[in-house]
Amino acid sequence: MVALAVILSDLLFGIMLGCVFAVVAHGLNLIWGVVKVVNIAHGEFIMLGAYGAYFLNVFGGFNPLLSAVVDGALGIFVGYAFYFSFLHRELRGKERITLRSEMVTLVSTFGLSLFMSNLAVVAFTGDFVGINWSPGTVALGFLELPLGALYVTILAVLIISTSVVFLDRTYIGNAIKAYSQDITATQLVGANPTKVASLATALGFSITMAGGALLTVWIPTGINPYMGALYAPISFVIVVLGGPGKMLGSLLGGLTLGVVIDVLQAFVPVSLAYAVAFLLLIPVLLFRPEGIVK
Amino acid sequence: MPTLRTEAVSKEFGGVQALKGVTISLPAGSTLGLIGPNGSGKTTLLNIIAGLEKPTSGAVMLGETRIDHLPANAIVKLGVAKTHQIPRPFAEMTTRENVSVAVMYGRRRIKDTKRSLNEADRLLSLLGMDARRDLPASSLTVQEKKRLELARALATGADVILLDEVFAGLSSDELRDSIQLFRKIRGEVGFSALIVEHVMGAVLTLAERVVVLEEGAKIAEGTPDEVVHNEAVIRAYLGFEENDSPG
Incomplete structure (x- = not known):
């Protein structure tokens, strides 16, 4: 009975953690799936979102949910700046991204990643910090669920489902979907490819940074300049699990990874749980490179 | 015009x-x-007119x-649309979604998704493709994909349409149907057409x-x-x- 309770609670925590992971990965997925660029500095923008939430809390008393909204708005500007400084030159006038551009963006965003994490050490110091926010718990049978994590889960699902509906049902979303499938054909129905690609990138960053803010609830003392080095690989694994460009794939991949990590933690040390979770990547890439769902 | x-x-x-x-x-x-x-x-000239070169x-x-x-994209907004020699549908969208994107972003700029889908349905029925409208574009036959290309070009609200080998690769029956269909559409929607073919028929x-x-x-x-x-x-x-x- 006790063992069952432990497994159940791990499962539930895994699902909640997975939802947060999913948001963080969703930003990467959007950019990867639409613009076909893999942003190696993805983790550093999660870190930026987390520090955003931290400073908003310290100086403005914001809780992480509110900060996620502010971060999301800031992310739009950051995303546009990223697009026009790192991607525009490579994508402008192209029918599809070339191998050369893929290499250029991989290397340049890798450089950006190093630059940002080191700049963060200078700006924020290397100290681990965290946000003290505990809105209490709610009893669910024999389980005590922290309300903070529960709110974060709800907001996470809301962010992902809103973005899916946005892509399916709106004027701008339709162009983004079209662009992800055929750039020239999108241009030939009258949409400006630069506008579409930059907007998709901005949305991706908005979601990534909002995700960084939500993540702070799960790492009460874990905000640090190098946190990107953990959360970027997690995002990559999730996107590969769910299938790049499949928007609900982020949620599926996130839940898979969250549950795997949390349930494994019941049996093995935490670091080993992460190692095993990352190991998932290899069989998926080998046997289902398009993601676990068709 | x-x-x-x-x-x-x-x-x-x-x-x-x-x-x-x-x-x-x-x-x-x-x-x-x-x-x-x-x-x-021929195709180079068409691409230059369409702004691709x-x-x-x-x-x-x-x-x-x-x-x-x-x-x-600016040329489309002025009313010149081109079909692709090899059809390039948005494969993961349905047929009507494919057309509705062109309604939204073309010259008429009908940004409301419902209205643009209605307009897409109207065009698809004009082209005799009602039965295909909810299928993913990837599942269409080559001939249907060529019709979808024409539907998208019309959907932009163009009054000049550049047709790149829309009649190529069809059987003689299909060709006859397509020519008839083209005449019918011409009767209902006025536009100038530049037809590129390497077969003359x-x-x-x-x-x-x-x-x-x-x-x-x-x-x-x-x-x-x-x-x-x-x-x-x-x-x-x-x-x-x-x-x-x-x-």
Whole structure:
């Protein structure tokens, strides 16, 4: 009975953690799936979102949910700046991204990643910090669920489902979907490819940074300049699990990874749980490179 | 509805002259055929008009507006739309979604998704594709995909439509249906058409005038009847040299 309770609670925590992971990965997925660029500095923008939430809390008393909204708005500007400084030159006038551009963006965003994490050490110091926010718990049978994590889960699902509906049902979303499938054909129905690609990138960053803010609830003392080095690989694994460009794939991949990590933690040390979770990547890439769902 | 003209358009690709000073004119509401053997520069000319390529020299005029420096999406907004030689549907969208994107972003800018889907349905039924509208575009047959290309071009609200081999690769029955359908659509939606083909049949039936390209240069222009009896055209198509003509 006790063992069952432990497994159940791990499962539930895994699902909640997975939802947060999913948001963080969703930003990467959007950019990867639409613009076909893999942003190696993805983790550093999660870190930026987390520090955003931290400073908003310290100086403005914001809780992480509110900060996620502010971060999301800031992310739009950051995303546009990223697009026009790192991607525009490579994508402008192209029918599809070339191998050369893929290499250029991989290397340049890798450089950006190093630059940002080191700049963060200078700006924020290397100290681990965290946000003290505990809105209490709610009893669910024999389980005590922290309300903070529960709110974060709800907001996470809301962010992902809103973005899916946005892509399916709106004027701008339709162009983004079209662009992800055929750039020239999108241009030939009258949409400006630069506008579409930059907007998709901005949305991706908005979601990534909002995700960084939500993540702070799960790492009460874990905000640090190098946190990107953990959360970027997690995002990559999730996107590969769910299938790049499949928007609900982020949620599926996130839940898979969250549950795997949390349930494994019941049996093995935490670091080993992460190692095993990352190991998932290899069989998926080998046997289902398009993601676990068709 | 303005006249579309190319004025002495030339295009060079790394030392190769793909087009050599080609001048054509497509008056409002007319149908112009553009034919020529493979590699004669037809698709290049179409791409230049659509804004996908820039001419090395010369100009493309839409009425009094010079359009050859504009990006393709801006040219669509002025009312010039092109279909692809090899259909390029948005494969993961349904047929009606494919068309509705063109309604939304084309010249008419109907941004409301519901209204644009309704307009897409209207066009698909005009093209006899009602039954296909909720299928993913990837599941359509080649002929249906070509119709979808035409539906998307119409959906942009264009009054000049550039058709790149929409009649190629069809069986003779399909070709007859397609020609009939084209005439019907022409009756309901007014537009000028530039029809590019390397097989002559459909062009000679539909076009009022025909331009013939060979190795990037215009070698003949006239009514279909004049063109098929033109010696230069016969030579270009049959590949006879001056000195080995029969007899």
